[in-house]
Amino acid sequence: xxxxxNVNGRDYIREISENRxxxxxxxxxxxxxxTKEGCGAGECGACTVILNGKTxxxxxxxxxxxxxxxxxTIEGEAQNGKLTELQKAFHxxxxxxxxxxxxxxIMSLKAFLKDNPNPNEHQIKEAMExxxxxxxxxxxxxxxxxxxxxxxxxxxxxxxx
Ligand code: FES
Ligand code: FES
Numbered sequence: 001x002x003x004x005x006n007v008n009g010r011d012y013i014r015e016i017s018e019n020r021x022x023x024x025x026x027x028x029x030x031x032x033x034x035t036k037e038g039c040g041a042g043e044c045g046a047c048t049v050i051l052n053g054k055t056x057x058x059x060x061x062x063x064x065x066x067x068x069x070x071x072x073t074i075e076g077e078a079q080n081g082k083l084t085e086l087q088k089a090f091h092x093x094x095x096x097x098x099x100x101x102x103x104x105x106i107m108s109l110k111a112f113l114k115d116n117p118n119p120n121e122h123q124i125k126e127a128m129e130x131x132x133x134x135x136x137x138x139x140x141x142x143x144x145x146x147x148x149x150x151x152x153x154x155x156x157x158x159x160x161x
Contacts, residue, residue, distance in 0.1 A: 005067060016064070020063045022059075054111065073107070084110075086109060090106065108131050
């Protein structure tokens with residue numbers, strides 16, 4: 001079958017088999033290898049991307065389901081070498097060590113922060129529930145999110161509100 005998918009703002013038309021997974025489509029057909037395959041079973045979150053505004057485990061979604069839709073992956077984040085505020089906060093707070101979980105974690109947290117720009121720690125932890133990290137113990141990731149929210153507030157002149 002033929003699908004037409006917008007990935008990170010660019011349209012792709014490809015012939016695929018009906019059972020092609022979105023993860024394989026992104027990594028193997030489009031060469032977007034930033035999205036990682038961990039468990040392949042919907043457990044670890046390494047393969048998280050945003051499909052039509054919602055996070056999905058791309059190891060569980062068919063590429064055909066993205067036909068006519070829009071996918072956001074880690075490759076769409078930094079532009080012209082300029083990191084997003086969340087990526088900068090990850091770097092500053094050592095929230096990425098081996099880095100395997102980072103693309104999925106960033107995409108989950110990006111979608112979360114869009115709807116919850118001022119989360120408390122409990123909400124951040126809940127948002128990270130589907131994304132496993134074997135290196136950081138999660139503390140640095142939580143601090144990165146808090147740091148990012150603080151930076152956003154500063155930018156909006158809300159630091160002391
Ligand atoms: Fe998709 Fe683990 S690889 S959830
Ligand atoms: Fe290694 Fe998270 S940084 S798994």
